[in-house]
Amino acid sequence: MENVIEAKNLSVIIKDRFLVKNVYLTLKKGECVGVLGEDKSGKTSLIKAISGSLPIAPGQAFILGEDIYYNKKVLTKVSTCFDPPMFFKYQTVMDNMKYISSLSENNSKEKIIQTLKMFGIEKIKKTRIMFLPYYQKKLMALALAFLTEPEILLLDEPYKNLPPEPLKIVKNAIKAAQKKGTTIIITSQNIEQLENDCDRFVFMEERAIKSILDSSTVEEITDKNSYAFIKVKYPHYVGKLLIDNFKIKVKILGRRVLFNANEEETAKMVRFITKQNLAVYGAGYVTRKAEKIFAELTPYFKEEK
Numbered sequence: 001m002e003n004v005i006e007a008k009n010l011s012v013i014i015k016d017r018f019l020v021k022n023v024y025l026t027l028k029k030g031e032c033v034g035v036l037g038e039d040k041s042g043k044t045s046l047i048k049a050i051s052g053s054l055p056i057a058p059g060q061a062f063i064l065g066e067d068i069y070y071n072k073k074v075l076t077k078v079s080t081c082f083d084p085p086m087f088f089k090y091q092t093v094m095d096n097m098k099y100i101s102s103l104s105e106n107n108s109k110e111k112i113i114q115t116l117k118m119f120g121i122e123k124i125k126k127t128r129i130m131f132l133p134y135y136q137k138k139l140m141a142l143a144l145a146f147l148t149e150p151e152i153l154l155l156d157e158p159y160k161n162l163p164p165e166p167l168k169i170v171k172n173a174i175k176a177a178q179k180k181g182t183t184i185i186i187t188s189q190n191i192e193q194l195e196n197d198c199d200r201f202v203f204m205e206e207r208a209i210k211s212i213l214d215s216s217t218v219e220e221i222t223d224k225n226s227y228a229f230i231k232v233k234y235p236h237y238v239g240k241l242l243i244d245n246f247k248i249k250v251k252i253l254g255r256r257v258l259f260n261a262n263e264e265e266t267a268k269m270v271r272f273i274t275k276q277n278l279a280v281y282g283a284g285y286v287t288r289k290a291e292k293i294f295a296e297l298t299p300y301f302k303e304e305k
Helices: 043-050 072-077 093-100 109-118 134-147 164-179 215-222 235-246 263-275 289-297
Strands: 005-014 017-027 032-036 060-063 078-081 152-156 183-188 200-205 208-214 228-232 251-253 256-259 280-285
Touching: 005 043, 017 043, 017 208, 032 043, 043 060, 043 078, 043 152, 043 183, 060 072, 072 078, 078 134, 093 109, 093 134, 109 134, 134 152, 134 164, 152 164, 164 183, 200 215, 200 289, 208 215, 208 289, 215 289, 228 235, 228 263, 235 251, 235 256, 235 263, 251 289, 263 280
Parallel strands: 032 183, 032 200, 078 152, 152 183
Antiparallel strands: 005 017, 005 060, 200 208, 228 256, 228 280, 251 256
16 A cells, blocks of 8 residues: 655754654554654654655655655645644634635635534634634634545644543544544654554654554553652763662663662662762652653663763
8 A cells, every 4th residue: 555654764954953853654544643752852843844844854755655845736635733723813713714724625614614513613613713712722723624624634732731522522533534544643742642543653752753663562561560760960870870889770761760679779769869969859650651661662771872
């Protein structure tokens, strides 16, 4: 089957700084892929590059087999929803929807109203944007993305800060689109929100892909015991101290030093670190699923270059 989305060595460099670095990624028709990572890990920049919103250099992005650099028209097959949503705040919901979607051929007033109903916001169509809470603006942005029934949906944090009922509406809309064969990329920091929606998961760190895992592998990793951690200002230095004095293996994840230990052993290490006049900003166990996976994927400290 032909790849619907394909990134080959995709990089984005702005002012000598990488926003995305050396990404290889393919998606088939009807596949839903979750892209996970912390803030500034490259998630949003990746989907902006695939949608043509950011310049790609070096590397290439293909939509339905067409290089988006040479064939901009193929990007009409793609709809995006970025976070935070941006609208003309003094205009009404309906005015915004009509104006922003006016360049699309697959559009009408009736279809706009139908899509607003699908996302539960048809009753606010005459309300000015400036009076709407964040979650309704989010639903508006998602309605716009779904309006033209695109072949590809690129959704940036679509579940972020949504109350339970709107969250359910959005999840149902995504599942319905996938059943129709729409290819979907969803970014998030929270794998718990994505685990029932995605076929595969892309984990990003420092603007590059750290790993790509299928849903069964993710479940297997998150079922494992959690790592203990100590959060400090100088994790590499503290990691070396723990290796030398406690003869344990450690991993470095952000400002946290990770290791396998029980509560009593962890408490001893915290006391030892504070006696070295080093501040400890927190200690405990890694419990969030996304962090468990990043912890599992991170090499032990001695293996790092």
